[in-house]
Amino acid sequence: RPPGRRTLDRFITDFALVAEDVFITLVHELAEQVPLGKLYRIDGTDIPADQQDDGAEWNYDHAEDDFYYGYGCCLVTAADNIPVAATFTPAKKVDQETATRVTTDALAVEKPIWLLGDAEFDMLDWHDRLLEQGVVPVxxxxxxxxxxxxxxEYRVEDTIAVSEERLDEAYRRRSRIETAIGVCKDLGLGTPRVRGRVRVESHVFLVLCLRLAVALTNHERDNDIASPTITL
Structure with a gap:
């Protein structure tokens, strides 16, 4: 029979102490075995919470033009819908400090040529930091x-010589991060059954670790790494 609720509550609380470290370890392990490609994507997503969760708050989702109660998560993804960096946030909207932090973590795994983000990431300091490291922010x-x-049309046009057509071609691939986030949500990212910032953050990283574990398993079995399920 499955473990009891108290056992699960203790686990999710204790896991919070190592959650992000476990995620980073799995990312680097996967990067040693699987090519991540030369194109990264960045975006934020909402993490809805129970309205009895005192740690959460009401936030406005510009994409949905609606309010939601909960938290947020900023993700950087690579090829095959693989998350390579993540940070738990108070809301879906991402500020420059958060974008810089999660991007730094992503570049520590492997440096891409392109990094795609929507207009929310038109941030001067973040943009310049990427260029200094040889990464083109689109x-x-x-x-x-x-x-x-x-x-x-694109911030980078004012900095380096690159055609708008080439930038358009790259940017058309930005939407794949929505698929990557959708895969994680299917695994439970958007439906935490716990309350409190610490426990919800633990839940978020647990789901992201599960996504990486599935990818590692499929790679070892010579199956589709992008698949959200393990093929036996």
Whole structure:
């Protein structure tokens, strides 16, 4: 029979102490065995919570044009819908400090050529840090960030010589991160059954570890790494 609720509660609480470390270890193990590609994607997602969870709060989701009660998670994904970096956040919206932190973690795994994000990531310092490290950020230019907008479609056009057509071609692949997030949500990312910031964060990283464990298992069995299920 399955373990009792108290046993699971103790596990999820104790796992919080090592959750992110376990995730990082699995990411690096997978990177040693599987090519992650030269194109990363970054995005935030919502983590809904029970309204009796005092640690959560109401947040506005611009993509859905609606409010939700809960937390957020910022993810960087690579080829085959693999998460390579993540951070737990108070809301889906990501600030520059968070974007920089999670990107630094992703580049420590393997450095890509391109990093794709939506207009939310039109952040000057984040953009410049990536270029300094030889990574091209492909992010739509947000004209609302300035009183004198430039005549460009992507922020990077003002910095390096790259054609808009090539940037368009790369950016069309950004939406695959939504598939990667969807795979993680199917594994339980968006349905935590615990309350409190510490436990919900533990749950989030536990799900991400499960996603990596599935990928590792499928790789060892010569199956599809992108699959969210293990093929026996």
């Amino acid at each position: 992010v739509p230019y947000n004209q609302r960030n300035t009183d004198e907008p430039l005549d460009i």
